[in-house]
Amino acid sequence: MNIYVLMKKTFDTEEKIQISDGKIETDGAEFIINPYDEYAIEEAIKVRDEHGGEVTVVTIGDEESESQLRTALAMGADKAVLINTEDDVEEGDQVTTTKILEAYFEDKEVDLILAGNVAIDEASGQVGPRLAAKLDIPYVTTITSLEIDGDTVKIDKDVEGDVEKVETSLPLLVTCQQGLNEPRYPSLPGIMKAKKKPLEELEIDDLDLDEDDVEASTETVEVFLPPEKEAGKVLEGETDEQVKELVSLLKTEAKVL
Amino acid sequence: MNFELTKEQEMTRKMVRDFAVDKIKPRAIDIDTKADFPEDLFKEMGELGLLGIPFPEEEGGSGGDTVTYALAVEEIGRVCGSTGLSYAAAVSLGSSPIYMFGTDEQRKKFLKPLAEGEALGSFGLTEPNAGSDAGGTKTTANLEGDEYVINGEKCFITNASYAKQIIVTAVTGKDSRGKNIISAIIVPTDSPGLKISDNYDKMGVRGSNTAEIVLEDVRVPKENLLGDPDAGFKQFLRTLDGGRISIAALGVGIAQASLDRALAYAKERKQFGKPISSFQAIQFKLADMAMEVELARNMVMKAAWLKDNGKPFTKEAAYAKLFATETATRSANQAIQILGGYGYMREYEVERFLRDAKLLEIGEGTSEIQRMVIARQLGC
Numbered sequence: 048m049n050i051y052v053l054m055k056k057t058f059d060t061e062e063k064i065q066i067s068d069g070k071i072e073t074d075g076a077e078f079i080i081n082p083y084d085e086y087a088i089e090e091a092i093k094v095r096d097e098h099g100g101e102v103t104v105v106t107i108g109d110e111e112s113e114s115q116l117r118t119a120l121a122m123g124a125d126k127a128v129l130i131n132t133e134d135d136v137e138e139g140d141q142v143t144t145t146k147i148l149e150a151y152f153e154d155k156e157v158d159l160i161l162a163g164n165v166a167i168d169e170a171s172g173q174v175g176p177r178l179a180a181k182l183d184i185p186y187v188t189t190i191t192s193l194e195i196d197g198d199t200v201k202i203d204k205d206v207e208g209d210v211e212k213v214e215t216s217l218p219l220l221v222t223c224q225q226g227l228n229e230p231r232y233p234s235l236p237g238i239m240k241a242k243k244k245p246l247e248e249l250e251i252d253d254l255d256l257d258e259d260d261v262e263a264s265t266e267t268v269e270v271f272l273p274p275e276k277e278a279g280k281v282l283e284g285e286t287d288e289q290v291k292e293l294v295s296l297l298k299t300e301a302k303v304l
Numbered sequence: 305m306n307f308e309l310t311k312e313q314e315m316t317r318k319m320v321r322d323f324a325v326d327k328i329k330p331r332a333i334d335i336d337t338k339a340d341f342p343e344d345l346f347k348e349m350g351e352l353g354l355l356g357i358p359f360p361e362e363e364g365g366s367g368g369d370t371v372t373y374a375l376a377v378e379e380i381g382r383v384c385g386s387t388g389l390s391y392a393a394a395v396s397l398g399s400s401p402i403y404m405f406g407t408d409e410q411r412k413k414f415l416k417p418l419a420e421g422e423a424l425g426s427f428g429l430t431e432p433n434a435g436s437d438a439g440g441t442k443t444t445a446n447l448e449g450d451e452y453v454i455n456g457e458k459c460f461i462t463n464a465s466y467a468k469q470i471i472v473t474a475v476t477g478k479d480s481r482g483k484n485i486i487s488a489i490i491v492p493t494d495s496p497g498l499k500i501s502d503n504y505d506k507m508g509v510r511g512s513n514t515a516e517i518v519l520e521d522v523r524v525p526k527e528n529l530l531g532d533p534d535a536g537f538k539q540f541l542r543t544l545d546g547g548r549i550s551i552a553a554l555g556v557g558i559a560q561a562s563l564d565r566a567l568a569y570a571k572e573r574k575q576f577g578k579p580i581s582s583f584q585a586i587q588f589k590l591a592d593m594a595m596e597v598e599l600a601r602n603m604v605m606k607a608a609w610l611k612d613n614g615k616p617f618t619k620e621a622a623y624a625k626l627f628a629t630e631t632a633t634r635s636a637n638q639a640i641q642i643l644g645g646y647g648y649m650r651e652y653e654v655e656r657f658l659r660d661a662k663l664l665e666i667g668e669g670t671s672e673i674q675r676m677v678i679a680r681q682l683g684c
Contacts, residue, residue: 117311118318232323235353235366238315 048100053162083163086223120241121233150254179220335511350421364419381557385660386511392550393462398425405531423468445474464515508659548625555628562639600628619681626674632661
């Protein structure tokens with residue numbers, strides 16, 4: 048089975064986001080595999096171990112993305128592909144990413160593509176479904192269970208806390224939700240083996256694309272941090288008065304009534 | 305000169321940090337208060353290959369190096385001194401001597417299960433009357449036919465209650481000048497006549513198992529003699545050189561944890577209308593702690609690098625152990641001071657850091673012994 052994982056690196060959840068000149072400051076920041084993509088990697092490895100085949104992890108990024116790819120290889124993926132857009136793409140969006148991936152998958156035999164439900168940085172959740180549409184294969188988002196039997200695939204899909212049972216077929220693209228599995232730690236032997244596993248590096252030129260082909264369809268107008276949380280208000284006095292004051296504040300200050 | 309870690313070292317550090325924070329940290333208070341050896345965590349650490357980091361794959365290890373191993377000890381020590389100490393002792397004292405001095409047979413039989421994480425090993429050097437003066441060893445091993453018959457007593461032996469085997473040092477004869485010859489012998493813990501008891505009530509590293517051992521006519525095959533029969537003393541000095549790097553790394557972990565807690569608290573805690581981190585008295589403490597942690601870590605990394613590159617490292621390992629463990633004690637003590645009354649409470653963990661750190665100034669060569677080692681290296 049040819050299994051592919053779409054992976055993105057994101058800020059470490061411990062990082063404090065800083066903005067300068069309307070851009071998020073990335074200097075000195077720690078990066079990690081997008082946590083939802085870790086579910087995708089884990090599931091891909093499990094599917095391979097059960098049904099055989101090969102897991103290839105694909106990322107679009109820069110030189111630094113090699114660390115996250117090596118980690119995926121250390122977890123047990125077989126191959127990694129880095130599409131390095133550092134020199135070619137200044138401002139990309141989901142359309143850019145999908146175009147590049149579409150070109151990459153053009154000559155690939157695909158049985159299963161797994162991606163994270165969303166990336167925790169921009170949280171658009173679009174790349175998976177967009178790519179499936181371009182490749183003309185079915186897709187199911189936010190899956191919490193995956194069972195493959197021949198060409199038939201049984202899926203549990205999380206719908207805002209409820210479960211939807213879906214039956215579909217291969218080839219297929221799924222995006223992975225929390226609860227699907229518990230991603231393994233890359234073991235020491237895994238880390239050592241990862242050194243010797245193939246990591247292919249491509250540029251968009253290798254995919255017969257140039258900068259114009261992958262132009263973003265959206266424009267970022269402004270980047271800002273959410274307002275700082277202000278101290279809460281404690282109402283005082285008799286309960287009756289407090290209720291009156293609360294209602295009035297909800298009307299005049301919060302304007303929610 | 306290159307201060308950057310390799311990708312594998314970086315990845316290992318991240319993996320161990322994630323594992324430590326997810327699995328060990330939530331249990332650290334319990335491990336301490338109940339003095340409960342976390343056997344299940346060691347099983348998981350074994351499965352991740354942590355118990356075999358500095359040994360080659362052919363020996364069941366993970367094919368890492370001393371730098372990687374020191375990083376792993378630091379990360380575990382950062383969340384739990386007890387687990388960190390038992391981990392460091394298992395690798396540096398339980399496994400390393402067999403790797404360094406064992407025959408092919410011995411490595412296959414005794415090292416492989418340890419490196420693969422299926423069992424733990426111990427090192428029995430200290431005796432009730434022989435601590436820093438290891439030459440005062442009273443335990444004897446007499447060759448009778450094909451077997452050594454061992455008699456004696458060992459104390460303060462880390463992990464012994466959970467060990468598959470203990471490397472025991474014993475007097476096997478006298479040299480031409482009439483001095484005791486000390487050898488090291490691998491003793492399986494299921495040998496008849498071997499008694500292990502762990503009744504110590506310790507100040508710190510309470511979840512790390514520490515045991516007393518009594519050997520009464522314990523018989524082991526003579527093939528269990530480890531390395532050169534006449535150089536047991538030299539062998540365990542070399543073993544301790546390596547062990548010191550890991551104890552130093554553990555000190556860095558505890559010192560870093562103390563700094564982390566103190567800094568986070570100082571930024572949040574408000575007095576006189578300002579966070580206490582804006583007061584110079586607190587700032588100076590934090591600045592000193594941060595500086596010392598970094599200096600200690602650099603020394604540990606240098607000693608580990610020297611060892612990995614086959615260069616002499618005795619002096620540097622002693623520097624690292626002396627400075628990093630005393631840094632751990634100082635940092636933990638200052639962290640308590642910065643947290644004030646809260647710091648004195650178990651829930652805030654920094655009081656445990658101090659109790660755990662103190663052991664590091666004593667175990668595997670006291671601070672005083674480190675100074676003697678350094679002085680000797682200076683030619684005194």
